[in-house]
Amino acid sequence: MSTPTPDQVLLPTYGAPARTFVSGHGSWLTDDAGRDHLDFLCGLAVTSLGHAHPAITEAITAQASTLSHTSNLFATTPALELAAKLRDAAGWADGRAFFCNSGAEANEAAIKLARRHGKHRDPGKVNVVALTGSFHGRLLGALKLTGNPAKHEPFEPLGSWVTHVPHDDPDALAAAVDDRTCAVWVEVVQGEGGVRPLDAAMLERAREVCDAHDALLVVDEVQTGIGRLGEWYGWQTTSVVPDVICLAKGLANGLPIGAILAHGVAAKAFQPGDHASTFGGNPVACAAANAVMDVIDREDLLANTRAMGERLADGMIALDSPHVVGQRGRGLLRALLLDAPVSATVTGHALEQLLVVNNVASDAVRLAPPLNVTPDEIDEGLRRLGLALSAATHENGTS
Template identity: 50%
Template sequence: MTATADLQARFDAALMPNYGTPPIALVRGEGRRVWDADGRSYLDLVAGIAVSALGHGHPALTAAVADQAAALAHTSNLYLHPREVELAERLIGLLGAEPGGDARVFFANSGTEANEAALKIVKRAAGPGRGRIVSTANAFHGRTSGALAVTGKAAIREPFGPFGMDVVFVPYGDADALRAAVDTTCTAVFVEPVQGEAGIVTAPDGYLREVRAACDAAGAAFVLDEIQSGIGRTGHWFAHQAAGVRPDVLTLAKGLGGGLPIGAAVGFGRYATALAKGDHGSTFGGNPVACAAALAVLDTIETQGLLANAADLGALLADGITAAGHPLVAGVRGTGLWRGVVLTAPAAGAVQTAAAAHGFLVNAVAPDVIRLAPPLTITRDEIQAFTAALPAILDDTDRETP
């Protein structure tokens, strides 16, 4: 039995079956490369689902985590600590606001928890007669009860209802349908700048401005889920900055901690102070180690020019995939280092398997879409190594796909 097979057997015997049995057991990472339990090496183009923004073992991240863990690992929210304040101030600044102005931050441990906080914020701020929330078809906002209620993927939502919430789903990117659904009974609109879990589905130009206008006209809150798109993934600190809009509540997670669990909900205007003392909380939210990690991530993105790297190498990645001209590729969606390779057949699972056999980790996010979200530190040579190998990967997939 291989080391991987042994771990898989132990995994199946000890863990619940909700993830199935993962095909690869990773034991070590360095830079953009990871190694499995049997010593095989892979170029990581998934980054823990857009989480490992600095790759693996980055010295700035490991030093920040080690130093903070040695100094103070946990406080609970009965006490404050410097890293939490520094991180909140830093995020507010990156969002173009000033500490003490009209923005405030709540820290959680994940994107799902950030969206749960957003739900409570908008409900607290809503006036009388508002009880309906508008979301979009195929949206993904998390798997806890509140976040799942606004998740537009019926297959994962419906088995766990009812949720006790009035939620209406409209087609993503359809501004007319959105305007028709958002009226004075609407508490909030939840939307992603790009639908990540649906297959990196981009909205038409101007869509976020249409969402902002519809919310303004009805007095509803605009909640923008940037859990995947935020923290440099698209070549901007936050995707909405390129669209020239500001939401009422912004949710973040994934890349913020670079591998450490942290989420954030940022409120603006009246949504910044909607929660009163005792309205919400988190034992681990904003803990010193996660906040130190996030500060290291933000510092490194800034000092190493990783926003420009995401924009430039994201374009190189998309161009290289397109230039391959393989018949299994219908096109490439997305922006920055967040791309969806759209296939001409529902062969994404087979592509994922073939890519691993060639030494590349990719993600079959939909039956006909491969998601690529490599670390923001990825190099030109690593991008070109993947695009050069892609035709052979796809040829192997063709042979395996009926």
């Protein structure tokens, strides 16, 4: 049978794919024409150890040939070990995890946990305050949290339990939180919102008002967690400590997994029967995640992420192009900021230069290389990005 095209077999949720990739190795992806691309996107910040990492492949194959599913009626060693690793990385002795299968699912689990926390105190304590420009997923609850009205509109009504406040207005945040608020939802760096770090003042005020109103501070670490910002968790690059974090993307280097980690009062909110996932805690996905965390630890990849992140940031600023107006981000989650809405054009030219990046906003290109990227690869990525910018400049006739 010849392989069908996406429009022949898939619902039309995605645009036409620009490439078909058939294999990958480290920071490199090979397409069906045999061309090697430098992957500075990692499947949307997922394959943090690069493609076909031998330790991950070995962990997956060993677990798949031992035990691949039990359901949540039974415990498995990989899931228990992973929960302990996540807890230890946070430094939360009383930390407790729940496993699911994606970032949106992690947010949904956290919504239910926050509601249980609230309703244990007051039946009406079910509201959430979230931020404009945020992204928390496409399932209905996570979509409601997402601070992007255009994404809501086709699916309204989504209820009235979320208030969105500007991501840079601590006073508006404080004014929106009251005793009926069960949680405040933030990302340390808004990934889909354009790789936009939140100001320390915003995070600090969020912590303060949560404490004042007995609400949980939930940090969505789906994109920023597991080393992406140069610490295990993004909140560890800030001065605030959340009550709950949501994880997914980089956790198992490409196998579907999601998790929440809660501590303190938040870890006491769920009771048996409150939440479940048939596949959650799947031993193969958990074995992959354990291997990811072991490799990051063993190879000191948090330090590499910080160093390579600085190298990438410095290199982006130094790019000789009239389009470049700056960069933002932290660790290896970065955006190149452009002077005009040309990021789709730049991203297209980058692909022609065999560099995979994405246009996260009309004037911002996202770069999320693997955490084990080398200095030579960073420099090569910058060289290709420079060529893409030149091509975009010529196309716009502004050279």
